[in-house]
Amino acid sequence: MSNSTPSLQRSDLEALWMPFTPNRQFKAKPRLLARASGMHYWTPDGRQILDGVAGLWCVNAGHGRHEITEAVANQLETMDYAPPFQMGHPPAFALANELVKIAPAGLDHVFFTNSGSEAVDTALKIALAWHRARGDATRTRLIGRERGYHGVGFGGISVGGISANRKAWSTALLPGVDHLQHTHDLAKNAFSRGAPAHGAHLADELERLVALHDASTIAAVIVEPIAGSTGVLIPPRGYLQRLREICDRHGILLIFDEVITGFGRTGAPFAAQEFGVTPDLLTVAKGMTNGCVPMGGVLVSKAVYDTFMQGPDGIELFHGYTYSAHPVACAAGLATLDIYRREGLLTRARTLASKWEDAAHALKGLPHVIDVRNYGLILGLELEPVAGKSGARAFEVFTQCFERGLLVRQTADILALSPPLTVTPAQIDEMFGTLSDVLRGK
């Protein structure tokens, strides 16, 4: 197979409005990917790029897995589409059964969506509907967290804590949402290895919000166990446990958004298992199909599901998507879970974690590095911002890494690495070697 693909002209780039991208800057100096296999991408002119971010935290089994290609092709031949309302098809039930086998104990039902954003909005709707179904209809308040990212639906941006994501739509956000403080504390926790020691008490903010609003108005709290999109914020030791205890004390549902932490990223199938805290609802997407076909879902506890099933006859949850449990996505999901199981990928991050951690912390002391943080196969590398130019320094590192054959992810002045879980120790060295060279200006 030829490594080179015809490149695009400037005029070819115009029609596409690119998401979460400065379009004018990108189109003036595009970065294109044309092909992928295993741990690598290739640019249209044939340059090999080591994938340090599993695409976008989703290609956990590496690129171009034939088992998934075959399953998808077979499914398209067998049945391309089936309506999900009032009708079912075997792969949908099979995937739900496989998912609950690896899910945290007690989360034994699945509602399918097509993305992480839809999974979040679905989870929020289930939480509100659950309280109503139990006769607790005053519980309408949702609590998110500063620096949380929960996708781009109106529900997700309302509970999310990224101001740029919220300000343009400020008047359209859900009413009655409040936020916990974020847990990022460089003064006390910089250069922590794994979960930082300081900050479990920040969960007590929830008690303050309960005192302020009264528990009888609060439906759910949603957090990412590890916040990814705002720059890899790892929960302080004991923080998630404390959040769980406070939710239990006040009858509040706890939702973990595991769109990036799900499917092996932390060293266990889900971060809930890794941190020993089981939420009531857990959102998934990304790694669910190895990024091959868009799909998301909400894992739901028996207690929540059963409440709906004990309600009046008829549709228990007035919610769903044309492509919920799309047969092609289900086929991709089943093939993906099979690879994860056969290759032990859902726990492989645990075996590589100390190698990863040592390689990561060797970056300490390099120019402008103000924090290195890690968990499982995740790195957060925070740089001193250039005065008055937030993000400029990390963007420069991101582009230089790309020029030297490494894909990293940049948010403000934080760089993240989250490679496919198939990464080898030599590739870990290569990634950190490139990052180190770029930081040193070598």
Ligand SMILES: Cc1ncc(COP(=O)(O)O)c(C=O)c1O
């Ligand atoms: C924690 C979290 N939730 C939700 C989403 C949204 O997922 P999607 O982009 O598939 O809508 C993301 C995406 O990165 C995410 O990281």
